[in-house]
Amino acid sequence: MTDNLLEVEGLVREFAVRGRHQNVKAVDDVSFTIARGEALGLVGESGSGKSTTARCVLRLIEPTSGTVRLNGVDITSLRGRELREFRAKAQLVFQDPYSSLNPRMRVEEIIAEGIRIHRPRVKDAEVRDEIVALLEVVGLRPDHLTRKPAAFSGGERQRIGIARALAVNPELLVCDEPVASLDVSIQAQILNLFQDLKARLGLTLLYIAHDLATVRHLCDRVAVMEQGQIREIGTRDQLYNDPQAAYTKALMAAVPRPDPIEERRKLAARRAALTGATP
Amino acid sequence: MKILTRIARFVWNQKLVTLSIIILVAVVASALLVHLIAPFDPYAQDLVLRNKPPLTPAPGGGIHLLGTDPLGRDELARLMLGSQISLSVSVASVVISGLFGTTVGLIAGYYRNWFDDIMMRLVDLQMSVPSLLIALLVLYVLGPSFVNIVLVLAVTRWMVYARVSRGLMLALREELFVEAARSLGASNFRIIVRHLLPNLAAPILVLATLELAVMMLTEASLSFLGLGIQPPESSWGLMLAEGREYLTSAPWLVAVPGIAILLTTLSVNIIATWFRARTASTSAVRGGEEKITSEVEI
Numbered sequence: 392m393t394d395n396l397l398e399v400e401g402l403v404r405e406f407a408v409r410g411r412h413q414n415v416k417a418v419d420d421v422s423f424t425i426a427r428g429e430a431l432g433l434v435g436e437s438g439s440g441k442s443t444t445a446r447c448v449l450r451l452i453e454p455t456s457g458t459v460r461l462n463g464v465d466i467t468s469l470r471g472r473e474l475r476e477f478r479a480k481a482q483l484v485f486q487d488p489y490s491s492l493n494p495r496m497r498v499e500e501i502i503a504e505g506i507r508i509h510r511p512r513v514k515d516a517e518v519r520d521e522i523v524a525l526l527e528v529v530g531l532r533p534d535h536l537t538r539k540p541a542a543f544s545g546g547e548r549q550r551i552g553i554a555r556a557l558a559v560n561p562e563l564l565v566c567d568e569p570v571a572s573l574d575v576s577i578q579a580q581i582l583n584l585f586q587d588l589k590a591r592l593g594l595t596l597l598y599i600a601h602d603l604a605t606v607r608h609l610c611d612r613v614a615v616m617e618q619g620q621i622r623e624i625g626t627r628d629q630l631y632n633d634p635q636a637a638y639t640k641a642l643m644a645a646v647p648r649p650d651p652i653e654e655r656r657k658l659a660a661r662r663a664a665l666t667g668a669t670p
Numbered sequence: 671m672k673i674l675t676r677i678a679r680f681v682w683n684q685k686l687v688t689l690s691i692i693i694l695v696a697v698v699a700s701a702l703l704v705h706l707i708a709p710f711d712p713y714a715q716d717l718v719l720r721n722k723p724p725l726t727p728a729p730g731g732g733i734h735l736l737g738t739d740p741l742g743r744d745e746l747a748r749l750m751l752g753s754q755i756s757l758s759v760s761v762a763s764v765v766i767s768g769l770f771g772t773t774v775g776l777i778a779g780y781y782r783n784w785f786d787d788i789m790m791r792l793v794d795l796q797m798s799v800p801s802l803l804i805a806l807l808v809l810y811v812l813g814p815s816f817v818n819i820v821l822v823l824a825v826t827r828w829m830v831y832a833r834v835s836r837g838l839m840l841a842l843r844e845e846l847f848v849e850a851a852r853s854l855g856a857s858n859f860r861i862i863v864r865h866l867l868p869n870l871a872a873p874i875l876v877l878a879t880l881e882l883a884v885m886m887l888t889e890a891s892l893s894f895l896g897l898g899i900q901p902p903e904s905s906w907g908l909m910l911a912e913g914r915e916y917l918t919s920a921p922w923l924v925a926v927p928g929i930a931i932l933l934t935t936l937s938v939n940i941i942a943t944w945f946r947a948r949t950a951s952t953s954a955v956r957g958g959e960e961k962i963t964s965e966v967e968i
Binding site for chain 1: 845846847849850851852853854855856860864865868869
């Protein structure tokens with residue numbers, strides 16, 4: 392518990408739903424920590440509260456209650472300059488690489504924005520050098536700078552989004568299903584990029600996904616969410632080899648295996664369970 | 671040479687747009703250079719030459735190409751003089767109403783707070799009253815003058831921009847790149863100016879070109895009804911009104927300014943449509959363009 396970069400405690404976020412008396416708890420008493428340099432995977436099905444948790448951690452939406460501490464500082468009450476300084480420490484990579492890039496801006500402007508906001512006195516030439524270096528880190532070419540997002544593929548756009556997040560030198564990178572909308576072949580490239588970044592820059596990752604395979608590839612520890620609550624949290628090997636919670640087991644069972652015989656057996660077992668249940 | 675071939679290809683592919691641009695350029699040029707290029711002095715009267723039909727030769731040499739008006743003034747020169755007022759009134763009122771309306775819509779749509787509520791109810795209120803009626807009433811009270819006409823026209827049309835820009839804003843503010851900017855620590859001002867305004871510019875510009883035609887017609891109506899531009903100044907609407915008495919004996923007095931209004935507004939509309947089609951593909955808001963056309967029909 393000595394060097395935790397992020398500590399989330401008792402996080403709750405409610406949403407008012409029209410026509411319903413009670414608020415819906417999208418995030419219901421979630422607590423976890425991430426050590427510096429660690430990658431925590433947050434897994435769960437759609438609507439389980441993963442993205443809401445991420446946005447509360449980044450203060451893009453306000454949590455109803457609970458605390459989020461980055462470097463021991465509670466960020467839920469930050470205002471003005473302090474909030475702006477926090478913005479440079481934690482960044483977000485989006486799921487949708489299309490709507491997350493402004494179609495009217497050139498790549499250069501998109502990536503430079505964080506530098507312009509947090510270090511407004513840096514000269515243009517230096518900003519450019521930094522951006523070129525960033526492009527290299529994420530695997531893009533300098534001649535991409537003057538183009539607009541429309542000229543790029545999904546994978547390239549995601550790289551631009553990652554470069555934009557890295558431009559402010561964040562300590563924590565929150566990735567909200569960053570590969571979910573990419574082709575499988577591109578997914579692997581982006582995942583490797585994250586792994587590379589983690590090793591090279593010592594980044595701490597909160598990696599959100601709904602499939603277990605990508606998480607296993609990248610994360611040191613994994614938390615499983617269901618209906619706004621964390622069902623299970625543990626190291627990767629613990630969770631994958633010996634899942635405890637019923638929901639985790641169900642998730643594991645849903646992972647397709649590259650073995651047709653095994654798959655057929657599983658399908659038969661599921662069918663048998665179904666017919667057995669009907670009277 | 672490359673530019674020349676590009677221009678040639680454009681002219682060939684977009685004949686209608688080219689023609690519209692030519693007409694518009696001619697109108698603007700004649701407005702700016704009346705006193706240099708007008709064939710006759712637009713104020714010079716000659717009662718002998720009252721209501722002469724087009725192509726009547728002038729006694730001092732030259733031809734009254736579009737005939738003469740009831741005071742014997744050259745109709746073409748009057749038309750050019752009138753374009754000055756017609757153009758400046760419509761451009762000025764479009765700029766004012768556009769700036770004001772867009773700002774209101776921008777702020778209302780971005781913050782969605784009490785300001786939004788108040789302004790949108792105000793828009794609803796004004797939408798429910800015919801704008802020409804308001805314009806007539808205000809001009810009757812304040813008295814017609816160039817500045818008053820521009821202001822009244824601006825006041826009657828600002829809500830079109832407010833509605834459109836607010837609608838676009840509601841869609842844009844939910845875009846992820848806005849959230850990305852916020853997570854980078856961008857201020858509201860920065861988000862609005864750097865991220866949202868550029869995405870709003872093309873649809874608003876298209877709307878403004880369409881509004882230019884509306885303003886030109888409204889000014890013509892106001893002048894026609896006697897509460898617009900006052901003689902001896904001239905605008906196309908006023909020429910139309912003055913010619914009405916002679917509709918049976920000198921129909922060109924109505925036809926000439928009428929056709930001028932028609933051609934100019936049509937040109938503007940064609941250019942606007944072309945521009946809209948061209949920018950639609952790079953718009954961040956899908957469906958935003960449809961919103962505009964429906965707004966204008968109101």
